[in-house]
Amino acid sequence: MLTDRTRLAVWGDPIAHSRSPRLHAAAYEVLGLDWHYGRERVDEAGFPAALSGLDAEWRGLSLTMPLKHVAARSAVSLDDDARRTGAVNTYLLDADGPRGYNTDVGGLARALDEFGVRAPGVIRVLGAGATATSAVVAAARAGAGVVEVRARRVEAAASLRALGPELGIDVRVRALADAASDGEPVDATIAALPGGTDLGPLAEALASTSGPLVDVVYGGWPTPLAQAWDRAGRPAHDGLTMLLHQALLQVRVFVGGDPSLPVDREDAVLAAMRTALMGD
Structure with missing residues (x-):
């Protein structure tokens, strides 16, 4: 009791x-x-x-x-x-x-809804660690039919791809380094990378093909990723919501x-x- x-x-x-x-x-x-x-x-x-x-x-x-x-x-x-x-x-x-x-999963799904990301077709997740796993599940809860995972090492995201059948979504894993050459439009991007990660020109390529950015970090704002989204004229949100x-x-x-x-x-x-x- x-x-x-x-x-x-x-x-x-x-x-x-x-x-x-x-x-x-x-x-x-x-x-x-x-x-x-x-x-x-x-x-x-x-x-x-x-x-x-x-x-x-x-x-x-x-x-x-x-x-x-x-x-x-x-x-x-x-x-x-x-x-x-x-x-x-x-x-x-x-x-x-x-x-x-x-509750990270539900919290992120509710944040996406608050930011206007509702019934998205494709959500991109940056990273392949523990936070990225919660982000994939949250993206499915938000209604995404496809989640594109961008990882530094594709093999590190095997467990994320395996979540697809249980969640009823298509999880596609691609190399982060290829973002400049094979980027496709996505409705939103969830960054599940360590705070302060600077992807350099890759960030510009990612921002150019994405809707809003939700960066799960909330210290040191704006992050380099958020600055790239701002330069592209696209909204970026920190992890406080x-x-x-x-x-x-x-x-x-x-x-x-x-x-x-x-x-x-x-x-x-x-x-x-x-x-x-x-x-x-």
Whole structure:
């Protein structure tokens, strides 16, 4: 039972930059919940001991890098998005152990909708790592029939191509270096690359064949990719809107145990979280 559990936190390494505490504090204030949400630096090696040290006061955890894969392996259950991606960013804690969820997928899908990317034909994903996996699933949820994955090494994206049949979409993998010669128009691009990645002339080629850019990073804005989109006269969005929506889905998990179940006064909750996020 979760009734008496009031403690929550975000774990990761590094963690000092995390905006999750302010987002969640704003939500629980609107909901009238006296819950305590903190942050703690936890690396992958220290994760098992930190998790086993939690007592019955703990309700759940938000998990950021580098913990998303070890969290998936340690969960007693996974929602569909966590199972497909092999990544967990949310734990709901109860007597049976941690239940794992991936709200990054839903958060990115909701961000795409907010940016006007609705029922797209083709979405391009840059990168082949863990975040790119969530981006492919989010693109399918947004309605894309085709996802074009651009990877530095084509072989690194084999697991992304394998997601296609389960998601009912066509995942096409191409070399990032070939963007200047074989670029085809796409409705949007999701950049799932490390912050500050500079693709040089390749960025210009990608921007020239794309609709809006959604770059999952939110530090050091505008990124070199965003600047390329700006030069091409195309909109570019940072990862803050994705962060906002994935946090709202975490609130749903912590309150009701289901990321698809809205909380009471959800419009007011989302508005308060948005104000807290943009208040820097």
